Amino acid sequence: MSRSDVLVDADWVDAHKNDPGVVLVEVDEDTTAYDTGHIPGAIKIDWKKDLQDPVRRDFVDRAGFEALLSERGISNDDTVILYGGNNNWFAAYAYWYFRLYGHRGVKLLDGGRKKWELDSRELVKEVPDRPRTAYHATEQDSALRAFRDEVVSAIGQLNLVDVRSPDEFAGRLLAPAHLPQEQAQRGGHIPTAKNVPWSKAANDDGTFRSDGELTTLYRDQAGLDFSRDTIAYCRIGERSAHTWFVLHELLDQPNVKNYDGSWTEYGSLVGVPIELGDGQ
């Protein structure tokens, strides 16, 4: 898969945003930004309200995903262009989610909302009206999602990539530093995990680094064995969706799973091994 199959840039969006069959979607945990201005023609998906189960800790099931996309006016044949804040974390999570449920025509806007804003491109408040569709999702693709037992089994066996910041990896912080620090879980990381912060895969403006730079980062510097399967994790699974996108979609690694339970689950499990301290 080449970069152009999974990424578009802002010029492409400007040229194609009104094409039939192209749907722009802003995805964020906090949709205040969308409400104050978004790319012309874009609809919104709220990561929390729309994509998470309101009761259990899980994301919405197949029927829920079908209902969401039908209500937003997205068809199975549409090319969905996802973008968002937080350096596209939640957009990458949604991308992973579209892939889990079998949508093929989905791409990320490289640099997301941040680059669009820093380039002073147009943002509007007008909300488009899209007619309802009848969307059909497939069953979840289990090849893309890791659960806790296979993560424990993967210690010392598979590539485990902890994409949190070095301070979270070492156990000095329990959450990203833009959030108050929590007390509920243990700090540290899964033994044998390599610490490759998601941010190393991106430039300051939020765009992805080149394939050559990314290969050097993961294979040569971090020491990932590209002949082995890989599981990526972070705190709740959206930063690691960003890294899943890099490894699976940009670098074409065949067997990469995102562990969306991530540290808020693993760091609260009874009896599992935890390692403290900085990465190598």
Next chain:
Amino acid sequence: MSSDGCGAPAGGVAIPAGVGDQAVVQGHVTRGGSAVRTGYARLLNDGGDFVAEVPLGADGGFRFFAAPGTWTVRVLAPGGVSVDRSVTADIGQVSAVEVSV
């Protein structure tokens, strides 16, 4: 803050019930005395590694919850602006960083 999200709201999350056991780094970004509303503040550790980022608030504000130590705040704004400021954080303190671009 609950554990069900990781998002960074513009300006940063409010300080919960006093500074308490948090090591807060916060400030504002201005240009010619006016708030810069479109831009981002990034927090880097003493090794220069990225730790966190928030969009600037309507008042140009940003806030981080760090750990004790020396940090760098990097401000990004339209027009290719990238400005770094060093700051020391400690538990129970609010360390202010006012940035003019």
